Amino acid sequence: MTRVPSRQLLASVAVAAVAIAVPFVLDALGLDFYLSLASRIIVFAIAATSLNLVLGYAGLVSFGHAAFFGLGAYVTAILITEGVQSGPVHLVATVAVAALAALVIGAISLRTRGVYFIMITLAFAQMLFYLANSVKGYGGDEGLSIRARSLFSIGDRVLDLKDPFALYYVALAVLAVSLVALARFAPSPFGRAVLAMRDDDVRAEALGFPTYRYKLLVFVVAGALGGVAGALSVNLQGYVSPNAMHWTQSGRLMVMVILGGVATVWGGAVGAVALLVLEEALSSWTEHAEFWTGFVLLAVVLFARQGLVGLWTAPARERRR
């Protein structure tokens, strides 16, 4: 099943076209306030996609993924606070720190399994959360505000992420690259090995796959991508606080992945769009958005086990029977 069905390809192209048009449409309608919502959705789509890699494809229920997101945000914010505004430096530093953290956390956590893996990833995330709380020099529990943003020079022009359009398209580009990479990963030999390990890693190990190393690699890549999402997030918000690493944020990311569709290319993105749009829509209509959000999520768990993407591909799966 390496050929993407053309129905899916057309849908992907359509979505891409809409995504590219969004800022212009919003601006024309005078709704530019909603551009920051759109950017926020893209950023969380990246974060959820990175979690999907580790959770959906590798089957590792990591309850501490928000830690990498937060780390990326903090690294960028601290660099900007210290006067370093270069976007490429932010990117390299973010990836390096997040990947290193993922390497350390993964190396230790992957020695456990099942519920213990869940708990230990949670523990590490909480440790980072409390660490961020303790560093009074960079805001501590009050959080860190930044006035400037990342700057990228392209030729002789400077792309300042303070410009909402610039931020949106940079984030969209990152998301697009991530999705394409994920789409190529699943059918690749490495991807198939990882999926095999997810389904039965004793057998995979017996067949000679280095399960520990493969899982660690996936964990590190996912962590790095999560960090990049965090760096984009702090550029969007101009503010980061330890709350970004709290376990409830990891929970939210997991909700997005499961809502969208575990182990599907679009799962993270669809889940992010669905959850954030649902919350925004509900909060305009009712004071009790949380209540109804909870019911929708419960319904998805009970009745739509494959997530929203699953609902979309169900007819295709039916036809293939």
Next chain:
Amino acid sequence: MPTRPSLSAVAAALVAASALSLAAAPAAAHDKVKIGLVSTLSGPSSALGIDIRDGFLLAVKLNGGKLGGLPAEVIVSDDQFKPDVAKQLFEKNIKRDKVDFMTGVVFSNIMLAALPEAYDSKTIYISANAAPSSIAGKDCNPLFFAVSWPNDAYHEAAGQFANQKELKSVYLVAPNYQAGKDSLAGFKRTYKGQVVGENYTKLGQLDYAAELAEIRAAKPQAVYIFLPGGMGINFIKQYVAAGLGKDTTLLLPGFSADQDVINPVGPAMAGLFNTAHWSPDFTNAANQKFVAEFEKEYKRVPTLYASQGYDAAQLIAAAVRDTKGKLEDQAAVLKALRAAKFDSVRGPFKFNTNQYPIQNYYVRTVGSDGKGGLINKSFNEPILKNHGDAYVQSCPMKGG
């Protein structure tokens, strides 16, 4: 008729052209004044935000739904004690609702996180409470006006009072954030005795068993706390429960002994001294009207937060009135705000060059209200007179 356009025609054309260009911009010719009020309306410290909101809305109501002659639309939202929520609400009010003024935030850390939204869009912020030292000094900003009191002020007054009462040793407690730091710095600035302990608690912390044990071990003559809202209520209750009230004097800043604390804590509050810039028993005409109307409308005694919300509305009204509603001329609005020509419920009020108040501070004590309850009563003679703040020199704004 001459073929050349007459002067009046040219003038009319120019006015029309500028009106058209302004109509494209958000701040078009104003037929109403829009204010975004973001405050803490839920959680243990919600009483503070609720009072700011109620005080503000009362002023609007008493003016017939108007401020300074223009109909006022106040958009109220809850920051849930979370800086990132406040930031998003500011963004919503400014970009989507296109407000003319922002106001309302209770806590400095929340306000500091959200302020850049206002600054970046050149929206004026009138602070009805938080007034951190950073913005009084090096970070001062022409768009920021504090209609409350500089964060340090109550504490400087308390330090002075502690000197007056000859309290030789004091233990200090405050939450670990900008305002907490400012508060204890303020106390230490005026206090001449010995500080035997300085403990910063987690913002929002409600269980003080550990801190009270430390206080007991340190044996100070007095304890001074800066714990707004629910934090103060819990601390005072637990302080009394731990038996500390007998040997140590508890000194409080005004808001830790205001009506929202007196009611839940009850009789243990009687006789406690606190310092503030306002008291419900002030006899000036503006205050008597305010307190009477507030009690009539909301069936409770106003706290100083309510007085600040009320004054914030009055300040905005004065600016709208003095610029005759031309809010698009921001320079004129700022000038009118700086002049602050309104009758504050606290009595004399004027702005310093850093747009923080210069005013008097008084000692209050909690006593009987004659109806079986407790209320604050102020001493006539201010403990600090025409007091500004210690940071104004570092502010580059020099007035005018």
Next chain:
Amino acid sequence: MAGVLVLEQALNGLQFGLMLFLLAAGLTLVFGVMDMINLAHGSLYMVGAFLAAWLVGLTGSFTLGVIGAVALTFAFGMALEAGLLRTLYARDHLSQVLATFALILILNDGTKMVFGNDLPLSAPAALAGPVELLPGLQYPAYRLLILVVGLALAVLLWLLVQKTRLGALVRAGASNRTMATAMGTDIPRLFTVVFGIGAALCAVAGALLGPLLAVQVGMGENILILAFVVIVIGGIGSIRGALVGAILVGAVDTLGRTLLQHVLREFLPPQWASAAGPAFASIAVYVFMAIVLAVRPQGLFPARG
């Protein structure tokens, strides 16, 4: 008087640990016996606290309010289990996480709709003052009550699990579910009762801690995580483990945050010391858990043989 200080902080740590035990006990039973991750456990703690605040306000009696709240939460827990949660036992942990996360949202907002964002709850006036435990050590009477109730419940739970038929069934179910079913235990009813007991224990903790903390929406989230840490350290499915784990965590947390601050204050400005102390104490708790997981992953007192 450093001795008095340490003793007082130790009592505080014990008090906190015992309340944590009440939450952890219910959680470990549900996890151990039913193999279900229930993120909404903290919400039951919140529901218990709100019911207590409401009933105390209604009846004017602290005792009646607390007892009523415990009874109502017991019933509510059983209804929740029978009505919704039992469909999740067969599902994977991930689905359980999502479903119970959704439940947190529903319960948080639902509580807000019924009771508002927070309710006041005061300790009974009779216990508002201190008790002189030792010359120079005055300890709040109310906290002593919490200690006494916590210890009493610990003993009761131990008796229940070790000496009663129900307890034997629970232990059997925790150590080997299939065998227990094969031996004829009415598993569904057992599960409902176990869940109800867990909920009732949460309610006791919520009601007792209400006057010290604040009865407000969302109060369960932070303590839930600590409860999970406790059961991992203690051993999933083990009441004894939950007790030992909870007291250890309570001690590390409380003593850590106070003693560490003293040390840090020697060379850090007070604001930094005050922030770093509690943060490092919290980190220490998680490091402790990580060490237990690395060295003895089944916990200190594993239930499964």
